[in-house]
Amino acid sequence: xxxxxxxxxxxxxxxxxxxxxxxxxxxxxxxxxxxxxxxxxxxxxxxxxxxxxxxxxxxxxxxxxxxxxxxxxxxxxxxxxxxxxxxxxxxxxxxxxxxxxxxxxxxxxxxxxxxxxxxxxxxxxxxxxxxxxxxxxxxxxxxxxxxxxxxxxxxxxxxxxxxxxxxxxxxxxxxxxxxxxxxxxxxxxxxxxxxxxxxxxxxxxxxxxxxxxxxxxxxxxxxxxxxxxxxxxxxxxxxxxxxxxxxxxxxxxxxxxxxxxxxxxxxxxxxxxxxxxxxxxxxxxxxxxxxxxxxxxxxxxxxxxxxxxxxxxxxxxxxxxxxxxxxxxxxxxxxxxxxxxxxxxxxxxxxxxxxxxxxxxxxxxxxxxxxxxxxxxxxxxxxxxxxxxxxxxxxxxxxxxxxxxxxxxxxxxxxxxx
Numbered sequence: 001x002x003x004x005x006x007x008x009x010x011x012x013x014x015x016x017x018x019x020x021x022x023x024x025x026x027x028x029x030x031x032x033x034x035x036x037x038x039x040x041x042x043x044x045x046x047x048x049x050x051x052x053x054x055x056x057x058x059x060x061x062x063x064x065x066x067x068x069x070x071x072x073x074x075x076x077x078x079x080x081x082x083x084x085x086x087x088x089x090x091x092x093x094x095x096x097x098x099x100x101x102x103x104x105x106x107x108x109x110x111x112x113x114x115x116x117x118x119x120x121x122x123x124x125x126x127x128x129x130x131x132x133x134x135x136x137x138x139x140x141x142x143x144x145x146x147x148x149x150x151x152x153x154x155x156x157x158x159x160x161x162x163x164x165x166x167x168x169x170x171x172x173x174x175x176x177x178x179x180x181x182x183x184x185x186x187x188x189x190x191x192x193x194x195x196x197x198x199x200x201x202x203x204x205x206x207x208x209x210x211x212x213x214x215x216x217x218x219x220x221x222x223x224x225x226x227x228x229x230x231x232x233x234x235x236x237x238x239x240x241x242x243x244x245x246x247x248x249x250x251x252x253x254x255x256x257x258x259x260x261x262x263x264x265x266x267x268x269x270x271x272x273x274x275x276x277x278x279x280x281x282x283x284x285x286x287x288x289x290x291x292x293x294x295x296x297x298x299x300x301x302x303x304x305x306x307x308x309x310x311x312x313x314x315x316x317x318x319x320x321x322x323x324x325x326x327x328x329x330x331x332x333x334x335x336x337x338x339x340x341x342x343x344x345x346x347x348x349x350x351x352x353x354x355x356x357x358x359x360x361x362x363x364x365x366x367x368x369x370x371x372x373x374x375x376x377x378x379x380x381x382x383x384x385x386x387x388x389x390x391x392x393x394x395x396x397x398x399x400x401x402x403x404x405x406x407x408x409x410x411x412x413x414x415x416x417x418x
Contacts, residue, residue: 018105018127019081038081040122041107042074049123051113056091060106060128065090068129072185083127086185091129092212093248100129147206148249150256153198154218159267160227167231172199172220179221185211198226201236201257202249215247216257218264233264234297305341312340312348319356380406 019038024031045054055062056069068091073084087095094100106128108121119125176199177185181192188196193209199219204210216239218232239247240258249257316333328336336355340348380399383406388398 015075015082015084016103017077017080018083018103021078021080033080035076037122038076041081041124042076044123045071045074049112049119050110050125054124054126056085056087056103056127056129058094058100058129060104060126060130067091068094069127071124071127074124083124084185085127087210087212089212092210094129100131102130104128104130148202148204148253150253150260151197151201151203152260154201154228154264155260157198157219157226157228159264160220160222160229163230163268165222165229165231167220167229167235169217169232172217172229172232175221176217176219179224179226201260202247202253215249216261218261228264228267230265230268231297233261233268236261237265309337309341312337312352315352316355 019033019041021033021035021038024033044050054071055067056071058065058068067088069085069087071083072086075082075084104127105124106126108119108123108125110119110123110125111117112119176196180196181188183192185192188209190208197203197208197214199217200214201216201218203215204213206213216236218228218236219226220229220232221227237258238244240254240261247254313333316328316336320327336351340351343351380402384398384402387393387401391398391401393401
């Protein structure tokens with residue numbers, strides 16, 4: 001079943017009309033988009049029938065660029081079906097720069113992950129940004145002009161005293177949304193969005209109810225409370241200085257954001273003692289190049305990684321197998337080190353334990369192990385190793401004693417086959 005597509009004009013806002021109500025003709029088919037059909041689409045979406053999130057793509061194609069956005073909710077209104085879109089950075093940029101002016105829905109055609117059957121046309125499988133609308137004669141609407149401004153809300157939030165606390169923007173974003181409200185973001189109102197804004201240093205006043213309208217976060221939730229994180233402030237200053245490609249903001253907004261970020265950094269250094277009015281008018285002098293700070297932190301991380309590799313190499317070099325007679329060859333050891341270095345501490349520890357537990361068994365004539373380690377078949381070597389352990393002798397002396405005490409082992413191991 002080929003997915004059917006419908007198109008509506010695009011307005012850059014969270015809620016977008018994706019299907020109108022009415023009866024339409026396409027490819028010789030009569031398509032009735034009545035309220036019952038639209039409610040069925042919403043019901044299947046709410047029940048997760050597709051088995052995955054519904055993406056917004058570019059021209060019905062999925063590329064390495066990733067999704068333009070994600071459908072977070074559906075709502076049936078008097079004039080049609082609306083979708084709540086959470087835009088990604090590339091999706092928002094495509095709309096802001098008017099590369100695309102319409103949206104086109106994809107219904108049906110996907111495979112049910114539980115039954116393997118083809119899903120019907122009452123299942124939303126995707127939405128595409130497009131410039132080829134199915135409905136003709138519609139006026140394409142460009143995105144609302146962004147109105148970026150600096151946000152000094154973080155100045156009212158206490159700093160977290162531990163300057164070494166790691167900064168993970170994605171993880172902190174999840175914590176922040178949970179702190180803002182227990183509601184689904186599709187149900188947020190102006191109060192929730194104002195609360196959400198408090199952790200960012202820049203936001204778009206023209207589109208305040210979009211996640212993509214907020215940039216440069218510096219606040220995380222620590223022990224249930226908002227706190228400004230030092231490494232986040234340093235990262236913002238580095239981005240403003242051009243690190244990681246910089247940030248797309250008007251130059252005057254960048255300068256205002258830089259001033260706020262500098263004041264936040266001064267708080268960590270004990271230099272925030274002026275009145276608030278003077279602080280707003282004051283432009284602190286930069287005492288340290290943020291880009292150099294980031295470069296220094298990267299060098300520290302590199303040195304830590306090298307030290308971790310050396311620890312792995314030393315530990316592997318000390319390993320001995322088969323009663324101390326076998327060690328890892330340097331080439332094998334180096335390969336293990338590279339793999340261990342790519343793993344987190346928990347997985348690296350498990351792999352190291354596995355390496356340490358390696359056992360060697362004699363090989364039969366076919367090349368396969370003649371015995372497993374837990375079998376009781378005894379060889380001259382195993383008996384000699386036993387003597388060495390029990391009598392505290394070297395291996396050569398143990399072999400001599402084993403041969404004299406158990407000559408049958410010598411015969412069985414070294415007989416010449418005719």
